[in-house]
Amino acid sequence: MKIKRFVAKSMRDAIRQVRDEQGPDAVILSNRRVPGGVEVVAATDYDAALAHQALRQFSSPDPQPPPEKPKKLNAPGRPVEGASVAASPSALPAAAATSGELALMQRELGSMRKLLEEQLAGMHWNELKRIQPHRVAVLRTLDQLGLAAELANSIADEMPLKLEAEAAQTLPLSLLARRIPIGPQDPILDGGVVALVGPTGVGKTTTIAKLAARFAQHNRARDIALVTLDHYRIGAQEQLFSYGRLLGVPVHSVAPNQDLGAVLDQLSDRKLVLVDTAGMSQRDRTLAQQIDRLGKLGPRLRSYVVLAANASGPDEVVRRFASLKPSGCVLTKLDEASCIGAPLSAVIGNVLPLSYVAYGQRVPEDLHLAHADRLVLCAVQLARAAVKAVDDQSVAQRLANPVPISASSIHA
Ligand SMILES: Nc1nc2c(ncn2[C@@H]2O[C@H](COP(=O)(O)OP(=O)(O)OP(=O)(O)O)[C@@H](O)[C@H]2O)c(=O)[nH]1
Ligand SMILES: [Mg+2]
Known part of the structure; x- marks a missing residue:
């Protein structure tokens, strides 16, 4: 010791x-x-x-x-x-x-x-609180958004020491918005080979369908091909095949021992090839093999990390896929999130550009371009809703246990 x-x-x-x-x-x-x-x-x-x-x-x-x-x-x-x-x-x-x-x-x-x-x-x-009451107010606001402590402190460091009360409330939000990295506008329209990676159930396959449909709005369906590497979950392939049928886009299933590069060579006439990967926990050992497989394709493949806004540990997820040098990130399930401070902290901390956000399951309506200001607004609205929920809870608790009113107190 x-x-x-x-x-x-x-x-x-x-x-x-x-x-x-x-x-x-x-x-x-x-x-x-x-x-x-x-x-x-x-x-x-x-x-x-x-x-x-x-x-x-x-x-x-x-x-x-x-x-x-x-x-x-x-x-x-x-x-x-x-x-x-x-x-x-x-x-x-x-x-x-x-x-x-x-x-x-x-x-x-x-x-x-x-x-x-x-x-x-x-x-x-x-x-x-005694020495810098403004800083405390800023830190409190940012904490309510669920931001990582390090990020909240660094935004507070940027604040001028003296500020009008209103500016003290709005400036930290603008500074936060300024830090959210936003990727190039609608990158899927550039085409190429694009893989979505991320943990299980975050919405990779659904987002692949949304992106394919978005691309098809500006191109022909036959300019697109879908590829699935998911040989792990029962029904995973069928899910992509049914999206493929709906969109009129062919789906290719590539087994773990098959040469992915050779399959992509055969699809080189397609403007866009979307690669759906198997969702795995970031601690799963087979995940390393999948990351390796994609990494071997080098700059020929662009990867995007899919994060669900309601899932835990986004920072760990982003770091797990860092070796792929992802081009960006898609933040899904914003409609189910109660706080988005953690995923925002993860993309800011790892300088991972946000490209798209998803607010629901509908293909393709629920996929949108990411906007920093709208994300901050969403974070604020969720924080307010959470405060209101806590208030409601305390009212409910008080009303559920009413103080008995005695006869004497009624007549007093
Ligand atoms: N509420 C909501 N649900 C979504 C969203 N995106 C996807 N889902 C739903 O989440 C569930 C999982 O979506 P998938 O697309 O299968 O997720 P995945 O990442 O491919 O899952 P695995 O392949 O098992 O790793 C499905 O029921 C989707 O409809 C979203 O933005 N909001
Ligand atoms: Mg899937």
Whole structure:
């Protein structure tokens, strides 16, 4: 276990130093004000037993721990009174504690750390409220939109220190809109080979049908071909084949051991080839093979990541497909989302251009070009609806448990 003392001007800086140097698993053992700032003592790679011992030392008013009664081991975990202390300092508490006690100590340390971090965050927040009330208001607005903390802070950093009340409310939204990367206008009309990738059930196949129909509005259906690589989910191919029949577009199924490049060569007379991929969890091992297969085609294939606005972990999804250097992103299921801060943070953080958004299942009506201002407006409306839902909930709770009115209070 490495214990280190950090001194910084503010608690926030100290925590940042701890995080930078010791990583997110560092345990904060103590903090106190010192001349010129704060001092934080933090530990990393901690052994629960040692940390317990260290904590006792740190929390004791006497810096020297009381001398331990010498103990000796005659069998693992069974101390005998009156014998000499084991040479290794870590052996002592580890041997004295059972694995159950260690687990308990670990849990206690974990909850202490959480508590301490919450208290520090609370202290920092209160200090910020006093010194920079405008910044707090901005951070609160952006937090209600569900944006990642790092993005919210960086937008708040961009705000001028003094602002009219109205501007303080609208400027962060404009700054957010300015950061949303929007791809080139209607890129599907450029044609080429385009693959949609993303987790299961986010709407890849439906979006392929929407994009094919959109392209067909400006071209002939026979300029298009659909290709499916999905040999994993039962019914996946049939879904694309039925869209193909509806649109009058041929569908080619390419098996995992088939040469995708050769199939694309045969389709080189088509203006647009849309490739539907199998949806997999980003932790699935076969996903790497699928990404590899697409990656081998190089710049000949453009990929778009499909994110569902109501799904969790968009940042992880985007990072999982980063090796394909996607040309953009399609954000689906906006009609089902209750908050879109996370996908917006993911596309901003990973500088992934948003190209299309989908507000429903209808082909092709529910596919639209992405607009930054409209997305911010949508985020604001969802945040307002969420606040209203919480209010409704508290009213419902109050009404569901009415305070009984006694006869005396009626007649009083
Ligand atoms: N509400 C809503 N539903 C959508 C939207 N896009 C697709 N869906 C529905 O989501 C479900 C899954 O869509 P698919 O297109 O099959 O999704 P997928 O990504 O191809 O799924 P897998 O191939 O299993 O990975 C279907 O019921 C679609 O109709 C949308 O924008 N809004
Ligand atoms: Mg599909």
